[in-house]
Amino acid sequence: MTTLRSGTSRKVSLLSSNGAPLLASVAVPMQKNEKEQVKGWLEAMQSSSPPRSLSGIDDEKNGISIKKLTKDQYEKWVVKHPSALHMFETIYKQARGKQIAVFLDYDGTLSPIVEDPDCAYMSNEMRTTVKEVAANFPTAIITGRRRDKVYEFVHLPELYYAGSHGMDIMGPAKGCNGYKADGLQAKDSKGNEVVLFQPASEYLSLMDEVCSILKERSKKFPGARVDHNKYCATLHFRCVSEEDWLALAQEVQTLLKAYPELTLTQGRKVLELRPAIEWHKGKALEFLIEALGLSDPSKVFPIYIGDDRTDEDAFQTLKKLGFSCSILVSTVSKDTCAAYSLQDPFEVMEFLQRLIRMKGSQKIYMCNQGSIL
Numbered sequence: 001m002t003t004l005r006s007g008t009s010r011k012v013s014l015l016s017s018n019g020a021p022l023l024a025s026v027a028v029p030m031q032k033n034e035k036e037q038v039k040g041w042l043e044a045m046q047s048s049s050p051p052r053s054l055s056g057i058d059d060e061k062n063g064i065s066i067k068k069l070t071k072d073q074y075e076k077w078v079v080k081h082p083s084a085l086h087m088f089e090t091i092y093k094q095a096r097g098k099q100i101a102v103f104l105d106y107d108g109t110l111s112p113i114v115e116d117p118d119c120a121y122m123s124n125e126m127r128t129t130v131k132e133v134a135a136n137f138p139t140a141i142i143t144g145r146r147r148d149k150v151y152e153f154v155h156l157p158e159l160y161y162a163g164s165h166g167m168d169i170m171g172p173a174k175g176c177n178g179y180k181a182d183g184l185q186a187k188d189s190k191g192n193e194v195v196l197f198q199p200a201s202e203y204l205s206l207m208d209e210v211c212s213i214l215k216e217r218s219k220k221f222p223g224a225r226v227d228h229n230k231y232c233a234t235l236h237f238r239c240v241s242e243e244d245w246l247a248l249a250q251e252v253q254t255l256l257k258a259y260p261e262l263t264l265t266q267g268r269k270v271l272e273l274r275p276a277i278e279w280h281k282g283k284a285l286e287f288l289i290e291a292l293g294l295s296d297p298s299k300v301f302p303i304y305i306g307d308d309r310t311d312e313d314a315f316q317t318l319k320k321l322g323f324s325c326s327i328l329v330s331t332v333s334k335d336t337c338a339a340y341s342l343q344d345p346f347e348v349m350e351f352l353q354r355l356i357r358m359k360g361s362q363k364i365y366m367c368n369q370g371s372i373l
């Protein structure tokens with residue numbers, strides 16, 4: 001049996017003779033700075049799904065400060081990130097003459113946030129809308145969920161899918177020269193050549209291991225749940241009593257120390273462990289833009305819609321590209337790189353339907369002008 005030492009040379013976890021971490025963790029009292037780190041994670045996680053209140057007075061539970069937001073704050077924020085519905089004409093004008101491509105997050109964007117992640121269904125109306133979007137524009141889903149799980153919900157073979165925060169992409173083979181060498185060739189359900197791009201594939205067995213340890217260690221916390229999102233272990237806090245949050249997050253901290261090849265990210269009431277590689281939703285977006293043959297800024301107008309912290313990487317990518325439209329789905333003010341906002345999946349659906357109608361009216365105009373479409 002070996003002992004793993006952290007950067008501060010403190011014993012944190014036991015390893016077996018073959019170097020694999022054992023399920024039992026050593027109970028060590030949390031040092032002050034370690035506690036502060038965990039509190040920081042929880043505060044960041046909390047700020048992804050902040051509660052609304054009339055007073056806006058911040059709360060403190062178990063030493064974790066909870067930022068409360070008011071309608072007033074939202075109204076000031078929305079001036080800086082105006083509604084994409086109110087700005088629709090402007091957005092459409094920017095896109096005029098360019099190929100629009102649509103990139104969508106899943107949870108909180110196409111489906112409402114619910115307590116049970118297995119019940120985060122999208123409505124049939126939303127599915128029909130997304131299907132029509134895909135009939136008019138190249139369309140992809142970029143999600144933290146595992147790719148097969150999100151496909152179960154969306155069930156539209158005409159889309160491209162990037163699961164595990166972009167670490168598991170099934171995309172078109174055409175035009176992705178920069179990445180092709182790493183990709184596996186495959187065929188989609190329509191027989192088209194596609195590329196499977198999994199930049200963290202060597203982490204697969206490690207992620208299996210980490211997910212089972214996390215599942216085991218979180219068992220003692222009622223309401224805790226772990227999603228094995230293939231290249232990401234997602235620990236849910238939504239149904240866990242706030243009294244237990246600190247201790248549950250400490251389990252993540254212990255695990256993170258034992259697996260320095262992983263990194264931590266926060267989302268809506270989730271902490272996630274994923275391979276510490278330079279890859280995220282923003283990189284997946286770049287990959288898809290190139291793979292779809294859409295990298296000429298004078299010809300293309302990408303639109304990305306998402307609701308969570310992990311979508312900020314994609315918003316930043318679009319900001320760098322310049323020619324684009326980024327939309328955060330939120331009913332509260334949040335720090336964001338997105339230019340526009342929408343309040344909820346209903347507004348997302350309305351925005352997408354307007355895109356389809358606009359494209360339809362353009363087609364009629366072009367036909368009347370005798371242009372070949």
Ligand SMILES: O=P(O)(O)OC[C@H]1O[C@H](O[C@H]2O[C@H](CO)[C@@H](O)[C@H](O)[C@H]2O)[C@H](O)[C@@H](O)[C@@H]1O
Pocket residue numbers: 105106107108112113114115116117120142143144145227229234236238267268269270308310
């Ligand atoms: O990138 P996304 O498509 O937004 O996926 C991120 C996570 O989504 C799911 O969790 C979130 O939605 C749940 C259902 O509404 C909600 O209960 C949870 O609090 C949210 O964080 C999914 O379960 C996670 O595995 C994804 O990482």
